[in-house]
Amino acid sequence: MRKVGWSPAFQTSLSKRIILRSYLWGGRAISNRISILGSVIATFGFFFLPLLEIKPNRLASGIPVNLFEIPGDTRFLVLFILALLPIALSFMEERGRRGWSLVIIGNLLIFLTLLLSAGAGIQLLEGSEALFEEGTRISNPRIFTSSAIALGLLGGYIVLFGGLRDLVAEKTASIVRLIASLIGPVLVLLMLLSGTLDIFSIMVEFYERGATLGQRFIEHFVFVLVSLAAGLVIGIALGLWAARDERAEDMILYTVGIIQTIPSLALFGVLLVPLARLGDRAFVEVAGFILMMLVVGLVLLFFLRFIQGSLPERLRSWSIILSFAVMFIPLALITILLITFGFRVILNIFLDESLRQVVIWVALGVLQFPVLLWLGRRIEREATAKRLRYVRYGLLALSLVGLLYLGLNGAGQVIRGRQLADITIRNLGVSGIGTAPAIIALTLYSLLPLVRNTYAGLKNVDPAIIDSGKGMGMTAAQIFFQIELPLALPIIMAGVRNAAISLVGIAAVASIIGAGALGDFILLGVNTTSVDLILLGAIPAIILAVVLDALLQILEGLLISPGIQRPSQ
Known part of the structure; x- marks a missing residue:
């Protein structure tokens, strides 16, 4: 009977490849390949693709602007440097420091990709007349986000995710990881609320519609x-x-x-x-x-x-x-x-805005049921768990009454007082x-x-x-x-x-x-x-x-x- 399996020569060759690959990827401290991928994506976007596009109006064709074509100082090059840093940081041997460094870089990439692009958009709008050819009708110039911003945000998220993976391996507390992952999105939300990103055309459309x-x-x-x-x-x-x-x-x-x-x-x-x-x-x-x-x-x-x-x-x-x-x-x-x-x-x-408050209270009453159910499973004292069970079902009963009230109001708006024969x-x-x-x-x-x-x-x-x-x-x-x-x-x-x-x-x-x-x-x-x-x-x-x-x-x-x-x- 023919023996099934790998030949000794192939096994030796495979072992050499595994040893060589382990050496290239940092020996025992395996590199953070996820963050390397995010770094490559962001770097490719900032180096090869347009960051912004300026148009004389919403429908006309525009002029793409690369990261290296933005006039003024060199602060916009920070994005390109930040995009390259995770490649070097991914080979750090100490996983905890590497994870926190990548989390910081990922949040900065998410935050600065939008902040610096908004600043570049303001500069382009101020000198928009010099950018277009003579005879171009400029009625309402717009700044459009382009593909480099999308890849920058995607790369920043992947770098952040790679850093969080290292923190998981180091058994960092989940609440700490959650806070670390939300820093970038919270900063972006603050920019939205403060009007920093109002320069972009999508925000103009948002305010209009x-x-x-x-x-x-x-x-x-x-x-x-x-x-x-x-x-x-x-x-x-x-x-x-x-x-x-x-x-x-x-x-x-x-x-x-x-x-x-x-x-x-x-x-x-x-x-x-x-x-x-x-x-x-x-x-x-x-x-x-x-x-x-x-x-x-x-x-x-x-x-x-x-x-x-x-x-x-x-x-x-x-x-x-x-x-x-x-x-x-x-x-x-x-x-x-x-x-x-x-x-x-x-x-x-x-x-119906008049029912908005009732909807919120009913939603909270329904959501409390699984939360209190989860909490009751982790309480050892039988008396406390029994009281919690009464509270859980009592709030659920009140929510059902509110749900019935909402249903009757909504059904009344659909039927609008019609007789049964007329429906x-x-x-x-x-x-x-x-x-x-x-x-x-x-x-x-x-x-x-x-x-x-x-x-x-x-x-x-x-x-x-x-x-x-x-x-x-x-x-x-x-x-x-x-x-x-x-x-x-x-x-x-x-x-x-x-x-x-x-x-x-x-x-x-x-x-x-x-x-x-x-x-x-x-x-x-x-x-x-x-x-x-x-x-x-x-x-x-x-x-x-x-x-x-x-x-x-x-x-x-x-x-x-x-x-x-x-x-x-």
């Missing part, structure tokens, strides 16, 4: 919130069904996978006609149809369940498909009405163009990570643990809520985070069918070739995705028992 931007941001957030909540309910239900029923497993997983492959524009087009027809119907008529179909479906399910034992194997699978098809229509209509009506209600609540499905938010097809499409797109992760999480639960629960006399519901769900929760939460981040990006496409959200600014910027408008829509979406992922990660840490948390947490 700030009110509209705020409304579009709320719309975008509500899109993500409602579609994620609806997808979570449907996805967990389908994932649980797939994990429990092997006959439905392939059908469910393949269906959500196929939905994910449909282009968003095609899905909007498919939904346009049926939703437009549905919107013209009276609510009473549709409600009667739903009730009739539910009764027919339940009778059919009961009948098939009664005769299923006497049916051949092939007919059993077809009976399941038939009952599913009959129940699908009323359940789909109920889901569409709940999602679209819920979106209109929640959007009205967020846009159409269009009054509840269902129409061929607008928010209805967008929110339904977003809900469908959220199903794949939610269903698959729920299915994978439940399937990965050790059967021996379930058998132990049965041996202790636990009911099926107790086994699910006390054993299976807590063990599967880390994987389910990973799916929730993936779905939330993807929905933030997909929601921007909904502007094509008049659904609003931040995509309005992106499309307007594309149509007018204005990079500032594109950034004005893209930057809040990026911030929303990052903040949402961080909040879900915190929620995951609060809800999941420390004994079953993933190693990355």
